[in-house]
Amino acid sequence: MYKTFDATEIAPNAIHRLIVGAIAPRPIAFASTVNAMGQPNLAPFSFFNAFGVNPTTIIFSPARRGRDNTTKHTFENIKEVPEVVINAVTYSMVEQVSLASAEFPQGISEFEKAGFTPLASDKVKPFRVKESPVQWECKVRQVIETGTGGGAANLIICEVVMVHVRADILTDDGNINTSKIDLVGRMGTDYYVRAHGEALFEVEKPYHKPAIGIDALPFSLKNSPLLTGNELGRLGSVEAMPSPGELAEARSISGVHSILNHSVLTREAKTEKLHQMVREALQQGNKRHALILGWLLEDE
Numbered sequence: 181m182y183k184t185f186d187a188t189e190i191a192p193n194a195i196h197r198l199i200v201g202a203i204a205p206r207p208i209a210f211a212s213t214v215n216a217m218g219q220p221n222l223a224p225f226s227f228f229n230a231f232g233v234n235p236t237t238i239i240f241s242p243a244r245r246g247r248d249n250t251t252k253h254t255f256e257n258i259k260e261v262p263e264v265v266i267n268a269v270t271y272s273m274v275e276q277v278s279l280a281s282a283e284f285p286q287g288i289s290e291f292e293k294a295g296f297t298p299l300a301s302d303k304v305k306p307f308r309v310k311e312s313p314v315q316w317e318c319k320v321r322q323v324i325e326t327g328t329g330g331g332a333a334n335l336i337i338c339e340v341v342m343v344h345v346r347a348d349i350l351t352d353d354g355n356i357n358t359s360k361i362d363l364v365g366r367m368g369t370d371y372y373v374r375a376h377g378e379a380l381f382e383v384e385k386p387y388h389k390p391a392i393g394i395d396a397l398p399f400s401l402k403n404s405p406l407l408t409g410n411e412l413g414r415l416g417s418v419e420a421m422p423s424p425g426e427l428a429e430a431r432s433i434s435g436v437h438s439i440l441n442h443s444v445l446t447r448e449a450k451t452e453k454l455h456q457m458v459r460e461a462l463q464q465g466n467k468r469h470a471l472i473l474g475w476l477l478e479d480e
Contacts, residue, residue, distance in 0.1 A: 192331040193246055197368065200226075205365025205373040209240040210267040210277055212298075212306040213257035215286075220298065220307055221253045222280045222290035224269065226366035227333065236340035238266055238318060241333040249330040253286055258336060262320035263304035266338070267312035271362045271374050276311070303341045313349050313361055317342035384417065391417045397471075398478035406455045414462055415471050422472045430472045440476065451477055 187195060200206075209228035213221050228240035242255040258264060269277050273296075280294040291298045291307065298307035301317050308315040318338035326333040349360045363375045373379070394402060394416035401407065401415065422430075430436055439445065439453050454473055461470035 196246065196331060201368030204367045208269040208277065208364065208366055210269050210309060210312060211240060211254050212265040212267060212309060213254050214261050214306050215257045216260040218305070219287050220289050220291055221257055222294065222296065222309070223252065223254045224277050224281050238316060238338045238340060239335055240266070241335050243334060244330055244332045246331040255334050258320050258323065261305055263306055264318050264320060264336065264338060265301055265304060265306045265308050266316040266318060267309040268314040269364055270313060271364050271376065273311050274364045274372060301342070308344060313346040315344040316340050386417050390419050392421060396421070398475055400451050400477060401474045404455050406452065407459065411459060411462055414467050415474065418467050418471045422475045426472050427476060430476060436473065436476065447477065
């Protein structure tokens with residue numbers, strides 16, 4: 181059962197609560213700008229993401245304030261100096277970043293108020309944040325004002341012209357080490373999420389290789405009361421159906437053989453035991469063996 185809302189009729193503050201609660205976690209753009217007088221400003225924005233690499237495009241939105249329909253200093257600065265540095269936000273700096281979102285008067289430096297260290301940029305006027313492990317120097321290519329009412333988005337479309345990455349978070353092959361960068365994301369209300377430790381997990385992407393799909397799984401697997409949707413997704417990402425030889429070899433495994441040939445167990449009980457073995461194989465990272473186990477009763 182769902183509670184349904186008409187997005188064209190719901191109040192802006194109500195749809196905002198739904199967006200920040202459900203479209204999450206969101207990366208945070210810690211945006212550094214300057215005004216025409218060269219005065220710096222720092223502010224975080226979670227309506228933000230990357231959208232391409234040729235050219236490298238980042239978009240964020242310093243939206244109009246919902247309470248009084250005023251615009252933010254970041255937006256005003258970009259109108260005067262169309263350049264910005266987007267600094268990554270990590271767990272070690274998130275409280276300072278939050279402080280920088282306070283409504284300080286125009287001309288007051290959030291670098292000083294929030295205790296951040298400004299670094300000169302190479303190709304743009306705004307400063308980089310030394311405490312951030314990744315800094316994106318950007319030229320603003322386009323500003324799209326989506327409306328004039330409170331809460332309306334102002335899309336700042338940026339082209340990255342220089343990237344600075346702290347060396348200790350890079351792997352030997354030049355990738356960002358996810359376990360070292362320790363990023364945070366924005367949730368609803370006052371909540372954040374930390375991309376670190378047990379919160380990190382891997383899902384192998386089926387790029388450039390076939391996958392059988394969940395629809396190709398045997399009926400008993402697709403309708404298993406034991407297996408989850410995630411587990412079925414892993415089974416469906418296997419490249420090919422089990423071969424007769426693989427099925428025959430699996431039947432000879434002692435534990436499997438005893439289940440299949442048990443004289444008392446019902447078919448339902450055998451299915452449950454095999455699906456337990458399927459789950460164990462998936463937990464061990466052996467998707468193909470798990471698929472073969474799940475296919476055994478269907479082959480009889």
